Amino acid sequence: MIKTPYQQLEDRWRKMDALAGAQSMLHWDMSAMMPSGGAESRAEQLATLATLSHAMITDPAVPDLLDGAEADPHLNPWQLANVREMRRAWVHGAAVDADLVESLSRACSACETVWRNARADNDFATVLPKLSEVLNLSRQMAAAKADKLGLEPYDALLDQYEPDGRAAAIEPVFADLKSFLPDFLQDVLAAQAAGPRIEPLTGPFPAAQQKALGQTFMAALGFDFAHGRLDESLHPFCGGTQDDVRLTTRYDEANFAPALMGVLHETGHALYEQGLPKAWRGQPVGQARGMSLHESQSLLIEMQACRSREFLQYAQPLLCEAFGGSGPAWSVDNLARLYTRVERGFIRVDADEVTYPAHVILRFELEKAAIAGDLQMQDLPGAWNDGLEALLGIRPPTDREGCLQDIHWFDGAWGYFPTYTLGAMTAAQLFAKAKQDVPAILPGIATGDFAPLLAWLRTHVHEQGCLLSTKDLLKQATNEPLNAKHFTAHLKARYLPL
């Protein structure tokens, strides 16, 4: 039986997906398990897989198969969307030659390895040559893709993470935030200073208890441990595959909040992956839609759902039990104040919701300049510190608290950062609509029953895969396009209550 072009493409993509899954597992292992001496051979493995993957998508048979599939009148909407996503992946893949793919894979592995120590040692100079090489190769990739996609180089990179994402559309949104946030931040800080004193929680908080509690929350949220696990890494992330999701966090025994909030955040990502349409495993249309929607799922869980007062009503007895807490510091009121405390800080992943966008805007501006060739990496520490000072009024005392803190650029992820704040805005919009559609959501959270929330997300987001564009998915789910007022309304309601 001769297979149609569409069927041949499905077969090919199933293999490419398996290869991508292998790469993803090796990345997870590199971050969570691998001893330092394995770095060089791991880089060889990843470069070899990247090359093979690239060879499969640039196979000369693919363009004809795509043409054939696009002309096939018998495809259903999911299959049509699958072909559309294949075409997208092919344009991105075929735009870059094999040598560049291999060089970039090697450069990223080498740079990430050096970054680990550079970050620990607060030593930007050591990693500068490798970072410059990653940037140089990333700019070559941006130029190659820009040429084929008819986009600006920065947009060509952004488009990898956020299909149809464009800097020109993001800039006015970020400009609005930039004008809204400084005054709002002042007001919030003033209100907090005038409010009740916040009692600190005193540790130590053993890592084993933090992990057990994290797993309890993961299970309550709906994480399926038959299809995933929780480990530790320097930079928390959600990796692996849809059927085997690998979450990581890091533990600080003096403060359990970063690990716990990290787990909740990554669980939001994981629920999305585990909830993608099972009938479309291995196919592009069965993948997550894009990074702003992905980030919306993590922030919806971490920030919208799990910093709510309802969540603290559920979590407070569990926290007290896990850490032997009692007294006024462990009351729901004080915990709520602690977890909605706003503070100017240096570290993005530890930042609160109000100051977080400033971190993202800083990185967005810096990476646009770097990709445009207007910012050399030797000038990055200064530009970073100047930028943070302008945005938040504080200056990192060290590069470790500055430009060394995030893994992204060192691992070649340029054009990724704006998706965090697009995600925050999307999360606010989705959560507002979900609460309106299903009044049981908030009372459920207060008792640790996340099923009503998860059911809404499954239907309106997770099970949609890549059937629709991000824009259309959001419109279908919420009856309006992306609207930043949900985010600012959320911030006002939570941080400046009447």
Added chain:
Amino acid sequence: MIKTPYQQLEDRWRKMDALAGAQSMLHWDMSAMMPSGGAESRAEQLATLATLSHAMITDPAVPDLLDGAEADPHLNPWQLANVREMRRAWVHGAAVDADLVESLSRACSACETVWRNARADNDFATVLPKLSEVLNLSRQMAAAKADKLGLEPYDALLDQYEPDGRAAAIEPVFADLKSFLPDFLQDVLAAQAAGPRIEPLTGPFPAAQQKALGQTFMAALGFDFAHGRLDESLHPFCGGTQDDVRLTTRYDEANFAPALMGVLHETGHALYEQGLPKAWRGQPVGQARGMSLHESQSLLIEMQACRSREFLQYAQPLLCEAFGGSGPAWSVDNLARLYTRVERGFIRVDADEVTYPAHVILRFELEKAAIAGDLQMQDLPGAWNDGLEALLGIRPPTDREGCLQDIHWFDGAWGYFPTYTLGAMTAAQLFAKAKQDVPAILPGIATGDFAPLLAWLRTHVHEQGCLLSTKDLLKQATNEPLNAKHFTAHLKARYLPL
């Protein structure tokens, strides 16, 4: 600059080695980390990598490159040996078609997954269809390779693990053992019964302490933790790559010996891998020579070195400290009696040195019959039980203690088992020569200084890679061919002292 055929082959093999490394890591993860729900996608990943790997070695360019390299007059002895091993790998790889490689990879993944539960549930019937399929495909592979190699089908499989290994050469050696062992076993059991009473050690022995102590011994033996780690799995093994060796063991809190001896055994494998010639990473000549030599390294460490009285002198205070042991049961004398206690048992990996060969002979005879088509898998449980009864006089009460115990056949490793006993004989011969060459070895072990032993192994075995054949390596190291009398002499000296 145009590369010579030899250089092109080196480039190709470097990529194939990276691919093999990726497969190895994914296998390790499957056994030590993966949640059960990841099995299906992991099988896809492994099948895809196996297919890609096969495509690289069967590329039509390879035979011409091999001819060209073999005719190159400028190669040094290592390069010549490298070409010889490439030819060997090519003959094995090209003998089998891509469909069979993929089917076998999938069948092994599926069967191994079912075996995990079947073993736990003592339910052979559940895994029988999958095992039959693995055998069927393995027999197809054996036939295809036999045809190309001019060997018997069983030998074609054995040759994968033990280059130049032949059943006809093993049979007389095993026949000698089969006639030596029953009477010897009777004598040993009688001597033990007449000797001092063996005091049992009473637990529990917490897994965390077992692990810490295992790591202490690994470090003392010379294991490099920058290039490897220790984890847990159902079936202990040594996997990963030369630069990132992944050991596993399993813990029984009622008895620390199995985990500890398992760690020492796998550390012997790991030291070989870590000690292979660094200049030849990624090339066939830089690999371990074969499985009998590999097993000789694990058994040399576990059985020859670490069941010696000298080892117990070093280990006894550490054992007492780790488990809070004291009194006569924890004396060196009693520990020595415990760790040289001979008992007829059902489980190969828990067997002592004296009864171990009987387990291997049983499997060797069964797998020869299975590959020849004379044993169907539905008859395996009965044949197994009859065979063990004939060899050791005991009959497994369940399949869990019978044919379900080993992972090998379920994972497609047919033709592997005889290498264990070849390894035991090789270990005895190597250790005898090492002690003769370096009198400091035994006194070193008594103080936890394994450097003299490791140095001898590095020089005579590890750093040789695949420069020589197994036979020539052994002759170079010990001045004689494989000679079973070292093994029987060792058994007599340890188990029937005057």
